[in-house]
Amino acid sequence: MTMIDSSPSQNSGAAGEPSAVRLETDGDLAFIVIDNPPVNASSVAVRSGLLDAIEGMSADPNIKAGIIIGAGSTFVAGSDIKEFGRALPPPELPTVLAAIEACPKPIAAAIHGAALGGGLELALACDARIALADAIVGLPEVTLGMIPGAGGTQRLPRLTGIAKALDLVTSGRRIGAREAAKLGIIDHVVEGTSLRDGAAEFVRALSGKRVVAELSVPYEPEETIAAAEQNALKSGRGREAVAEAVKAVKNAAVLPVREALAEERATFQRLRNSEEAAALRYNFFAERQAGKLDGSAKARAVKTVGVVGAGTMGAGIAAVCAAASLDVILVDASAASLEAGKGRVTAALTDLHRVGKLKAASAEEAAGHVAYANDIAALAGVDLIIEAVFEDMQVKTGVLQRLATTVRADAVIATNTSYLDLDQLAEATNRPQDVIGLHFFAPVHRMRLLEVVRGAKSDPAALATGVWLAKTIGKLPIIAGVCEGFIGNRIYAKYRAQCEFMLEEGALPRELDTAMEDLGFSMGPFAVSDLSGLDIAWAMRKRKAATRDPRERYVGIADQICEMGRLGRKTGAGWYDYSAGSGRGAVDPVVTELVQAESRKQGRPQKAFAKAEMQGRVLGTILNEAALLLAEGIARSAAEIDLVLVNGFGFSKFRGGPIFQASRKTPAEVDAMVEAAAQATGFGFRRGDVASLIAGVGN
Ligand code: 3HC
Numbered sequence: 001m002t003m004i005d006s007s008p009s010q011n012s013g014a015a016g017e018p019s020a021v022r023l024e025t026d027g028d029l030a031f032i033v034i035d036n037p038p039v040n041a042s043s044v045a046v047r048s049g050l051l052d053a054i055e056g057m058s059a060d061p062n063i064k065a066g067i068i069i070g071a072g073s074t075f076v077a078g079s080d081i082k083e084f085g086r087a088l089p090p091p092e093l094p095t096v097l098a099a100i101e102a103c104p105k106p107i108a109a110a111i112h113g114a115a116l117g118g119g120l121e122l123a124l125a126c127d128a129r130i131a132l133a134d135a136i137v138g139l140p141e142v143t144l145g146m147i148p149g150a151g152g153t154q155r156l157p158r159l160t161g162i163a164k165a166l167d168l169v170t171s172g173r174r175i176g177a178r179e180a181a182k183l184g185i186i187d188h189v190v191e192g193t194s195l196r197d198g199a200a201e202f203v204r205a206l207s208g209k210r211v212v213a214e215l216s217v218p219y220e221p222e223e224t225i226a227a228a229e230q231n232a233l234k235s236g237r238g239r240e241a242v243a244e245a246v247k248a249v250k251n252a253a254v255l256p257v258r259e260a261l262a263e264e265r266a267t268f269q270r271l272r273n274s275e276e277a278a279a280l281r282y283n284f285f286a287e288r289q290a291g292k293l294d295g296s297a298k299a300r301a302v303k304t305v306g307v308v309g310a311g312t313m314g315a316g317i318a319a320v321c322a323a324a325s326l327d328v329i330l331v332d333a334s335a336a337s338l339e340a341g342k343g344r345v346t347a348a349l350t351d352l353h354r355v356g357k358l359k360a361a362s363a364e365e366a367a368g369h370v371a372y373a374n375d376i377a378a379l380a381g382v383d384l385i386i387e388a389v390f391e392d393m394q395v396k397t398g399v400l401q402r403l404a405t406t407v408r409a410d411a412v413i414a415t416n417t418s419y420l421d422l423d424q425l426a427e428a429t430n431r432p433q434d435v436i437g438l439h440f441f442a443p444v445h446r447m448r449l450l451e452v453v454r455g456a457k458s459d460p461a462a463l464a465t466g467v468w469l470a471k472t473i474g475k476l477p478i479i480a481g482v483c484e485g486f487i488g489n490r491i492y493a494k495y496r497a498q499c500e501f502m503l504e505e506g507a508l509p510r511e512l513d514t515a516m517e518d519l520g521f522s523m524g525p526f527a528v529s530d531l532s533g534l535d536i537a538w539a540m541r542k543r544k545a546a547t548r549d550p551r552e553r554y555v556g557i558a559d560q561i562c563e564m565g566r567l568g569r570k571t572g573a574g575w576y577d578y579s580a581g582s583g584r585g586a587v588d589p590v591v592t593e594l595v596q597a598e599s600r601k602q603g604r605p606q607k608a609f610a611k612a613e614m615q616g617r618v619l620g621t622i623l624n625e626a627a628l629l630l631a632e633g634i635a636r637s638a639a640e641i642d643l644v645l646v647n648g649f650g651f652s653k654f655r656g657g658p659i660f661q662a663s664r665k666t667p668a669e670v671d672a673m674v675e676a677a678a679q680a681t682g683f684g685f686r687r688g689d690v691a692s693l694i695a696g697v698g699n
Helices: 044-059 081-087 093-102 118-124 141-143 152-160 164-173 177-184 193-204 223-233 240-254 257-274 274-291 314-321 335-354 363-367 393-406 422-428 461-472 490-503 509-519 524-533 535-547 557-563 589-602 611-631 638-649 658-663 666-682 688-694
Strands: 003-005 021-026 029-034 064-068 107-111 114-115 130-134 136-138 174-176 188-190 304-308 327-331 370-373 384-387 413-417 435-440 449-453 476-480
Touching: 021 044, 021 327, 029 044, 029 136, 029 193, 044 064, 044 093, 044 638, 064 193, 064 384, 081 274, 107 118, 107 193, 114 118, 114 130, 118 136, 118 152, 130 177, 130 193, 136 177, 136 393, 141 164, 141 240, 152 164, 152 240, 152 257, 164 240, 177 188, 188 193, 223 240, 240 257, 240 274, 257 274, 274 476, 274 638, 304 314, 304 490, 314 327, 314 335, 314 370, 314 435, 314 638, 327 335, 335 363, 335 370, 335 688, 384 393, 393 413, 393 422, 413 461, 422 435, 435 461, 449 461, 449 638, 461 476, 476 638, 490 509, 490 557, 490 589, 490 611, 490 638, 509 611, 535 557, 557 589, 589 688, 611 658, 611 688, 638 658, 658 688, 666 688
Parallel strands: 029 064, 064 107, 107 130, 114 136, 130 188, 304 327, 304 384, 327 370, 384 413, 413 435, 449 476
Antiparallel strands: 003 021, 021 029, 136 174, 435 449
């Protein structure tokens, strides 16, 4: 095989740097190898390298056909998303695809790993697609706030039909090579030989060009298309990218292909520059950083997980581990608790099966990964233990001490505490190096966030094990340091308190909830309290009452609501009235009266709040606490704090996160918001360096 560097002109960087694309010849075939680690994203260097290579193989009379293939672990993961925040440097991808189609010799794509977004569009512009069985393909652009921009909406329906293309383009779903072959996207799945050899054999047998853009769209009954459209619009309700994707795919059946391609490109360019796309890109890169640890520590090997406490959290944790096919031993002292825990595990696994998140074929099969025991002694051989017993220092200390002397010396011991001092708990075990926090959010099988808490003495390998577990069970790990409430609950406590201050100044629960929902939270704080129950926070306030500084502003309205027996949805009433059954809950005049009476009693000036003012006070509060968390080293970056609020507290990912939102405002606007939060809080407000926090968002 001969290797020719195909990309001297524009694509190589400094002299001696490897090219992003090289041309290798094998007899009468040209292999166009894309080599742009880590994922062969189609950057400007790749695009210009491809153009040069296509020109090179076209001009070589000995070459009959070409095969585009990826070096390393994947074909092409898509366009280089890093280029999307500014004007795209030429040549743009459609120019490359046009060159493939115009080349008189057939060119095939040989796919391993992933062909996503622009990667699949590159393959669709080829005359044939060959893939390894474990390759995946998809058009995930809508998940980045855009539509495909290089022909995906026009070439895909010519292979699959409009209805299937609507499903794939509007969901961004990734599918395996075999499913793609059934749909006509992949022409041949290689088995029993290497991708190169399989592709070479297939291409040598090709009779000539097959330009997908020139095919006609297969006929489908109108009702089939209408049903697919309805489905797409329903799941992507309110999302411009989805509505535009539907329009673009449907264009394939009615517009001349070149016109439809131009329209697709124009929509892609407009959406690429939208706020939603910027927010989703920010999230995409933040998520990639989130699971990375400083240093080279490797996770300890884990095959069996022990969970102590079969309550809501413990059973949920056991279920998500079993869903990922990890063996679990769930321990609880009482037979009745174990029996109830088993019911919770089954319910969670059934739900996970319903949404397609089980590794096993059925909930029963996954449930087979969980064994039950009534004594901690059963955990002597496990690799990782997560205690999820009652949130009380004495109770947790007792359990952890027992665990420390029971489990193997190389086992990792994790606590699911939400508020207790992890370092104090770790010291009590006499093996603090093995102790980390794994702070799950309820309901465990639904919530993606997992705060992996680093104690002062946690061994980096123990921490790496926590991150490994999070990824294995499909959670998003966010590393947090030790403080009360870690990242999420600490911010949330301040946010809630700020909302309660506003209650005392004339705002009502529904007004505040609506303002917070418009800001980006899926539910306002009072609706959330009703859903999760008011009693846990009430108990915590009572515990802290004795040590609370009397100069701190404290709003007693929530306590009075609890004293009335209104503990949220589970009691039929809380901040709202749920007597009419399920649903949002009705504004209750009893609560309105209580709020107003308490406000009068405090003698605070009353006013009608504008929505922007409520939002500004909350945003100022969140930003300030986030800045403190960053400065204290509890959180590692602004983007990770946004990920916590998006994945654990229901802030819309389409808006990036509160800090991302603040980064779109002027420094004067941000200062005013923080100042308003500070004024309202009064005594005890510590100011954080919000400007540095926002600078970290990196716009
Ligand atoms: N552009 C730029 N960088 C990318 C990238 C892309 N499309 N896809 C992945 N990367 C980077 C990641 O940021 C990460 O970088 P880092 O190591 O510096 O942090 C590195 O590649 C590895 O990524 P992952 O950690 O995600 O690796 P995995 O092996 O877990 O997953 C993957 C690989 C499945 C390819 C996953 O990265 C992925 O889903 N990528 C995004 C694919 C995508 O959305 N493509 C569509 C782009 S939009 C487009 O193509 C527009 C077109 O229509 C014109």
